[in-house]
Amino acid sequence: MHFLILCILSSTGIFIVFKSIDRFSLPSLPVILINYLTATLLGLLLTSYPLQVSSLTGREWFPLSVVIGVLFIVMFFLVAYSSRKAGISITTVASKMSVIFPIVFSMIIDTSDRLTLAKGTAILCTLTGVALTVYQPKTRKTDWSSVYIPLLLFAGMGLVDSMVKYAQHRYVTDAEVAPFSSVLFLNAFISGLIVVGLMPRYYRSFLKGAIWGWGMLLGAVNFGSVFFLVRALNYLQPGGSSMDSSVIFGINNVGIVTLSVLTGLLIFREKLRAVNWVGIGLSAIALILFMLG
Numbered sequence: 650m651h652f653l654i655l656c657i658l659s660s661t662g663i664f665i666v667f668k669s670i671d672r673f674s675l676p677s678l679p680v681i682l683i684n685y686l687t688a689t690l691l692g693l694l695l696t697s698y699p700l701q702v703s704s705l706t707g708r709e710w711f712p713l714s715v716v717i718g719v720l721f722i723v724m725f726f727l728v729a730y731s732s733r734k735a736g737i738s739i740t741t742v743a744s745k746m747s748v749i750f751p752i753v754f755s756m757i758i759d760t761s762d763r764l765t766l767a768k769g770t771a772i773l774c775t776l777t778g779v780a781l782t783v784y785q786p787k788t789r790k791t792d793w794s795s796v797y798i799p800l801l802l803f804a805g806m807g808l809v810d811s812m813v814k815y816a817q818h819r820y821v822t823d824a825e826v827a828p829f830s831s832v833l834f835l836n837a838f839i840s841g842l843i844v845v846g847l848m849p850r851y852y853r854s855f856l857k858g859a860i861w862g863w864g865m866l867l868g869a870v871n872f873g874s875v876f877f878l879v880r881a882l883n884y885l886q887p888g889g890s891s892m893d894s895s896v897i898f899g900i901n902n903v904g905i906v907t908l909s910v911l912t913g914l915l916i917f918r919e920k921l922r923a924v925n926w927v928g929i930g931l932s933a934i935a936l937i938l939f940m941l942g
Contacts, residue, residue, distance in 0.1 A: 666867040676860075678841075678848070682841045685871075686864075697827070710816045710819075719836055720812075742784075747802075749772070771935045778906075779903070896940075903935050
């Protein structure tokens with residue numbers, strides 16, 4: 650459970666960093682690129698055995714880490730594009746609702762991870778709770794001609810989490826979590842470097858200390874969000890039992906959404922409406938049901 654708590658805290662840290670750089674009007678792309686470099690280096694530092702390029706490329710999880718790393722950058726641009734075209738609320742809901750993919754996928758590939766009444770009810774409470782928690786009134790008309798974009802985001806985010814689950818289930822032991830995470834972020838960094846290379850307007854941003862400071866902080870919490878999630882999925886209780894992966898993904902998603910919203914309320918003075926509080930209440934019920942299921 651401690652790895653899961655650390656994952657929730659790390660993922661909430663991502664929200665805080667993005668909110669902060671927005672407050673300071675800093676460009677997000679250079680911060681994200683530095684974040685991936687930082688996360689890569691952290692993974693290398695935490696790897697418990699000598700690393701060689703040939704040994705890494707020969708790992709069974711290597712192709713998956715390449716695809717996931719590239720998808721990280723693709724999803725970033727898709728989030729930005731969806732926010733412009735379909736609105737922030739729809740984009741947020743689409744990205745958070747994608748938790749249904751790894752939950753269902755976990756139950757498909759792991760025969761011990763069964764659907765129970767408590768777990769099924771928790772899933773419904775999670776989806777409803779997330780939608781209500783992040784709901785905000787529309788500030789402008791939604792471009793319904795671009796509704797396919799949040800749908801792509803919904804599927805893409807779900808695919809990323811499901812691929813992480815598959816890699817963990819088949820290949821990534823505790824000793825491999827750090828190098829797996831490092832290679833994953835390295836591929837995201839290389840992809841991002843190519844994108845930034847095509848945008849000269851960002852070059853001067855890398856001379857600012859604030860960009861590097863926020864980028865390194867984002868890299869630390871971003872690395873933690875992946876590292877601790879995989880460790881939580883791998884974790885065995887002293888008796889040899891483990892928590893169902895579907896439960897871990899459910900609790901993780903509910904925890905991130907709830908803590909991020911409360912952080913926005915307490916630190917950034919964001920306003921919560923009655924419907925948001927109902928969503929938080931449903932999320933709390935979902936959390937209890939996941940623990941029982």
